[in-house]
Amino acid sequence: GAVVSQHPSRVICKSGTSVKIECRSLDFQATTMFWYRQFPKQSLMLMATSNEGSKATYEQGVEKDKFLINHASLTLSTLTVTSAHPEDSSFYICSARDRTGVYFGPGTRLTVT
């Protein structure tokens, strides 16, 4: 089946720094990638939708200048959390879509100290 990877799986950074998270579709080309955020014991909240070669579409309430998304190719999307603060600590999950379905990555645990 289709596999989506995320790197890193865990990251700890200091407040004020930026962190980049990669999402790759390993054996398929993803027409669209999605970024979600999951707080402990809560559901996944869609942050943004990204299509290769175009600007990401952000959900209401998500700061596009803080959460920079780049979808450079059909197999790679990156989420950069800029000037991270402790309240940005969360579990970030990407998913990738092709004609057969939507597949999720394993997630990245971000802790901002």
Added chain:
Amino acid sequence: AQSVSQHNHHVILSEAASLELGCNYSYGGTVNLFWYVQYPGQHLQLLLKYFSGDPLVKGIKGFEAEFIKSKFSFNLRKPSVQWSDTAEYFCAVRGVNQGGKLIFGQGTELSVKP
């Protein structure tokens, strides 16, 4: 706006008990419906999905779900749970013309006692 509601936050069952997890959605058009499972420390996995046709869909690991359009519901069922079913279960909805964007319910934590 689309929304998904899961009625139970935490369900505790003994092995061999029957399971039903509720899911209701709100959306003004045609939808695709999904149930995902997240085992501890693992990523989301698709249990089953409904696109069209028979409203009773069967998924992996003995799970099934029934789409009742009049009730905007898509409840998940399993006749006899196992300890290995302990996980978080998420119902999700996708509007047919929403480009693959999934809206998730709050999740239900299932704990199965051996």
